[in-house]
Each structure stands twice: as structure tokens, then as C-alpha cells.
Amino acid sequence: MLTAKEKRFIKYWEEQRTGGRWSYFALYIPIGTFLCSIITAFLFSMMSSVGREYFVSVAVVSAVMSVVITILTWRNNEKKFKSIIRREVKDGQAHDAQPSDEKVL
Template structure:
């Protein structure tokens, strides 16, 4: 029997999947890169007291783009694995209850 949280995850991930992998990556890559760049610049400028330069901005944006891309790919694959295992478990449970076992 699937828990309420697992059923909620299945519905959520099916909606994400219908939107497509490309739109998922674009949304999270662009939004995540923007947020991570802002966070990185705040740390570099205020906490490490580095002076602003265009080179610093470009490096920060590039690093945040790469890190966000990796995180997006990892989250997608982890959610896909979880979704597939939950669907398999749901099918297996349906077969066992349907056979009278």
C-alpha cells in the first residue's frame, strides 16, 4: 500500500513529466542559476570582501550555471528512479491483491 506522501509524489512527478524534460531543465536551470549567482556574489562581495569586476561576475555566473545544471540532472534522475520504483510497487501490489494472495 502506498502512503499518502508517495501518492502525492506520483501525481506531482507525472505532472512534471508531461511538461517535458526540456522545459523542466530550462526552468530550473535558469531560475537556479540566477538565484545561485546572486547568492555567490553576496558571499564574494560582502563576506570575502572582494571588489566587483566583470571577470568576477562572469566566473560566478558560469560556476552557478554548471552547478545548477548538475543539480537539475541529478534531481531529475533521482525523481525518475523513485517514480518508477513506486509505480512498479503499485503494480506488484495490485497484482497480488487481484490474485487473492
């Protein structure tokens, strides 16, 4: 049986999958880059003096982190989705294979 959390995840992920991988990446990589740049800028400012290289470093590190996180999130969600579907199919087949106590008249 699916839990309420799994049902919500399946609905959410089916919607995400219909748009495709590239549209998912196109949406989440820029958002992630922006958020990562804020965090990275804060961390870099604590560790070094501000200069021209600082801004380039922040941009590069943020973009790389965002791409990696987005790809890993996509893969993890795909794996979770397929695992839930496989489990439900297996449970359905096991349920169908059980003999019924009721006789069809």
C-alpha cells in the same frame, strides 16, 4: 498502499513529465542559475575582492551548478516515481495471486 505523500508526489511528477524533460530544464535552469548566482556572489565576495573576473566566475559557477542540480533532480524524481510504480504493481500482482476465500456462485 500509497501514503498521502507518495500520492502527492505521483500527481506532481506525472504533471511534470507530461511537459517533458526539456521544458522542465528550460524552467528550472534559469531559476536555479538566478538563485545560485545570489548565493555564489555572496560567498565569492567574502573570499576575494570584487573585479571583472568576479562577475564572470559567478555567472559560470552558477550556471554549471544549476544545470547539474536540475539534471540530478530530474533523475532522482524519475527513479523515485518508477520505484513507487514498480512497488505498487508488484503489490497488486501479489494481491491478485492470493487465493480468495470467497467462492463465486
